[in-house]
Amino acid sequence: MAITAGIKDATAIAGIGQTAFARQLPESERTLACRAILAALDDAGIAPAEVDALASFTMEETDEVEVAKALGLGDLTFFSKVGYGGGGSCATVAHLAAAIASGQATVGVAWRSRKRGSGPRPWKNTAVQLPTPAQWTRPFGLLRPADEIAMLTRRHMHEYGTTRDHLFNVALACRNRANQNPAAIMYDRPLTREMYMTSRWISEPLCLFDNCLETDGALACVVVSAERARDCRRTPVYIHSAAQGLPAQHHGMVNYWNDDPLTGPAWTAARHLWKHADFTPEDVQVAQIYDAFTALIPLSLEGYGFCGRGEGGAFTEGGALEIGGRLPMNTGGGGLSEAYVHGFNLITEGVRQLRGTSTAQVPGAGTCLVTAGEGVPTSALLLRN
Amino acid sequence: MLTPVVDDDGAPFWGYAAQGELRVQTCADCEEPRFPPRPCCPHCQSFASEWRQVSGRGRVWSYVVPHPPLLPEYAELAPYNVILVELADAPRIRLVGNLVTGPDAPLNSLSPDRIRIGARVQVVFSGDGLPQWMLERP
Numbered sequence A: 001m002a003i004t005a006g007i008k009d010a011t012a013i014a015g016i017g018q019t020a021f022a023r024q025l026p027e028s029e030r031t032l033a034c035r036a037i038l039a040a041l042d043d044a045g046i047a048p049a050e051v052d053a054l055a056s057f058t059m060e061e062t063d064e065v066e067v068a069k070a071l072g073l074g075d076l077t078f079f080s081k082v083g084y085g086g087g088g089s090c091a092t093v094a095h096l097a098a099a100i101a102s103g104q105a106t107v108g109v110a111w112r113s114r115k116r117g118s119g120p121r122p123w124k125n126t127a128v129q130l131p132t133p134a135q136w137t138r139p140f141g142l143l144r145p146a147d148e149i150a151m152l153t154r155r156h157m158h159e160y161g162t163t164r165d166h167l168f169n170v171a172l173a174c175r176n177r178a179n180q181n182p183a184a185i186m187y188d189r190p191l192t193r194e195m196y197m198t199s200r201w202i203s204e205p206l207c208l209f210d211n212c213l214e215t216d217g218a219l220a221c222v223v224v225s226a227e228r229a230r231d232c233r234r235t236p237v238y239i240h241s242a243a244q245g246l247p248a249q250h251h252g253m254v255n256y257w258n259d260d261p262l263t264g265p266a267w268t269a270a271r272h273l274w275k276h277a278d279f280t281p282e283d284v285q286v287a288q289i290y291d292a293f294t295a296l297i298p299l300s301l302e303g304y305g306f307c308g309r310g311e312g313g314a315f316t317e318g319g320a321l322e323i324g325g326r327l328p329m330n331t332g333g334g335g336l337s338e339a340y341v342h343g344f345n346l347i348t349e350g351v352r353q354l355r356g357t358s359t360a361q362v363p364g365a366g367t368c369l370v371t372a373g374e375g376v377p378t379s380a381l382l383l384r385n
Numbered sequence B: 001m002l003t004p005v006v007d008d009d010g011a012p013f014w015g016y017a018a019q020g021e022l023r024v025q026t027c028a029d030c031e032e033p034r035f036p037p038r039p040c041c042p043h044c045q046s047f048a049s050e051w052r053q054v055s056g057r058g059r060v061w062s063y064v065v066p067h068p069p070l071l072p073e074y075a076e077l078a079p080y081n082v083i084l085v086e087l088a089d090a091p092r093i094r095l096v097g098n099l100v101t102g103p104d105a106p107l108n109s110l111s112p113d114r115i116r117i118g119a120r121v122q123v124v125f126s127g128d129g130l131p132q133w134m135l136e137r138p
């Protein structure tokens, strides 16, 4: 009997696809999903009828039945949805990798389609708030994800000397990469320190430029076995390691109630991710780190082991996140400056880096970390070529 | 303003708050306090719990100052403060609230530049049963 080898390098991303990104797109989320998925299948050179697995977010409004019916997919033998908003992005790919590596399916598609730009802001809907987490926060005016993350940000500043300049370094790196990426919403909009420091507050200590964009758009990627990927038309991007993370005693959007609220789900995902990898954080040449808020980057840098606890702010100094720096980050512009589609554009940009086709290519990039939302139950991928 | 959408586990907290008491769910077997409330003790798996009164003293662990866009009633008060209080009796229990100048004072009654992490605070209760916080040394 074969000893299970896990999922290491057993599967690869063979195709990626996306729609345009804009504040408002006229087509429906379902239409956008169909376009992105067909683009990804075309990129891989795989026919829709060969797809037998799907994975997406629980917040995704286009369900498997509708997608499969519209696109002429084959019989599906695996379909999965991952919860916790932006924490689920990498897990969609991880679920497909596990399904394909274990023989439950052969061609998987993960996708996210969202009209966040033209739709309502989720926090404005007071009717659908789950009572369990919200009763302890919302009556007091802690209403939005930005408020919840700002609470951790202020504490990180107090304990470790993280500054607004550190957060600006994050915003600037993303904006600089977006200025190189014609698909990015902020392609022709440079950011200066003056603009950042004088912008309006959203939730002190977070200002406008610490918050992600609000975008309409859809993206998809195709996962197949490593063997199959080598016969596809693009350079295979192998899924080297994957992890989800829901720490013990976690709670809601952010956890103010464990021993150490500044140690979030990233730490849990990271332990599993590195345990199953052949390389370490020092070997990662480029990273796509979930950036709904700039302040998530210091927390994630610490959680994934790029620096010590409390050093995430200082890590951003000296151009570390820029091309040529220690860890070039969010090279398509990320959620802050390319598009905010629940982090799915970070996955496709990771694939581009390892194909050598990014608009801000890191020379010779061979390894890439992609992360999902920190604070919520999360997930991450280590990709290699 | 939003009122708490209470669930079964949280209902006793709000019931006591309406009587002007700050009580925390505590395991009746191993005596570990826990928050937010839940049916079972994560330390010893006991389903027996009681609600123990705490002193109502604490320290500011962190705070934010929200600005619009906000829900309309909150936008009218913005900028206001939201604090996270670490209870003196149980430091791992942290409660979200507002630092105000007195019972029933609005969310924006205290200037944000008066707030410091580590400041000692004391609970007071608004007329509608929400815990609020005042500086121990105003």
Ligand SMILES: [Zn+2]
Pocket (backbone or CB within 6 Å): B027, B028, B029, B030, B031, B032, B041, B042, B043, B044, B045, B046
């Ligand atoms: Zn117990």
